[in-house]
Amino acid sequence: MVKPFLPKELVLRLAAILKRVFASPAEKRPEVFRLGEALVDLDGAAVRGPRGEQPLTAKERAILAKLHEERNRIVTSDALCQAFWGDDSFGYENTLMVHIRRIREKIEPDPSNPVHLLTVRGLGYKLIVKETG
Amino acid sequence: MESNVKDRKILIVDDEPEIAAMIERFLRKEGFYRIHTAGDCASALSLVRTVRPDIAILDVMLPDGDGFALLSAIRQFSDMPVLF
Numbered sequence: 001m002v003k004p005f006l007p008k009e010l011v012l013r014l015a016a017i018l019k020r021v022f023a024s025p026a027e028k029r030p031e032v033f034r035l036g037e038a039l040v041d042l043d044g045a046a047v048r049g050p051r052g053e054q055p056l057t058a059k060e061r062a063i064l065a066k067l068h069e070e071r072n073r074i075v076t077s078d079a080l081c082q083a084f085w086g087d088d089s090f091g092y093e094n095t096l097m098v099h100i101r102r103i104r105e106k107i108e109p110d111p112s113n114p115v116h117l118l119t120v121r122g123l124g125y126k127l128i129v130k131e132t133g
Numbered sequence: 134m135e136s137n138v139k140d141r142k143i144l145i146v147d148d149e150p151e152i153a154a155m156i157e158r159f160l161r162k163e164g165f166y167r168i169h170t171a172g173d174c175a176s177a178l179s180l181v182r183t184v185r186p187d188i189a190i191l192d193v194m195l196p197d198g199d200g201f202a203l204l205s206a207i208r209q210f211s212d213m214p215v216l217f
Contacts, residue, residue: 003152007155007156007159008159010156010159010190010216011159011160011163013216014143014160014188014190014216015138015163017188017214017216018138018141018187018188018214019138021187021188021214022137022138022141022187
């Protein structure tokens with residue numbers, strides 16, 4: 001290893017690589033999850049449900065992945081904008097709203113009255129995921 | 134950290150025994166226990182062939198070569214992840 005180095009950092013790097021490469025499928029973050037009757041497949045970038053299979057765009061997939069990572073918690077609009085558009089994300093809130101609306105059209109039974117992807121007024125969004133098993 | 138991760142075999146390659154021992158100590162403290170050490174390229178290659186480690190921590194400067202040449206040799210028959 002390149003010296004000098006911090007042993008703790010080295011151990012953390014090693015553990016992170018091992019976890020990424022060797023963690024069992026059950027320990028890896030699920031890339032498929034259910035929202036009511038819709039099955040969201042992040043690996044396949046698609047939503048399968050009563051309306052058939054609907055593809056997700058790269059941005060829609062990324063937003064859903066981020067919201068799923070923080071499922072059942074509020075993710076602020078600022079955090080979402082910054083995650084997808086970086087430090088120059090000012091002014092992207094309307095674009096985010098458009099993406100959210102399109103996602104709802106794919107996952108919600110009634111996109112005008114969402115039950116899975118909720119708006120938390122003045123704060124951001126929350127993806128409600130019922131944990132199974 | 135998951136148990137199957139901690140069960141993985143780790144190879145430490147460093148020609149300074151104190152450094153190798155210190156890294157080994159840190160790894161054991163974190164729960165890793167299948168740790169092998171080598172002080173030069175030849176013994177590292179031999180261990181890679183016989184022990185089949187899951188990951189290696191390589192030093193750059195070794196008495197009989199450098200870590201990058203060692204990595205090239207390892208890549209002839211192993212695709213394990215390597216840390217420098």
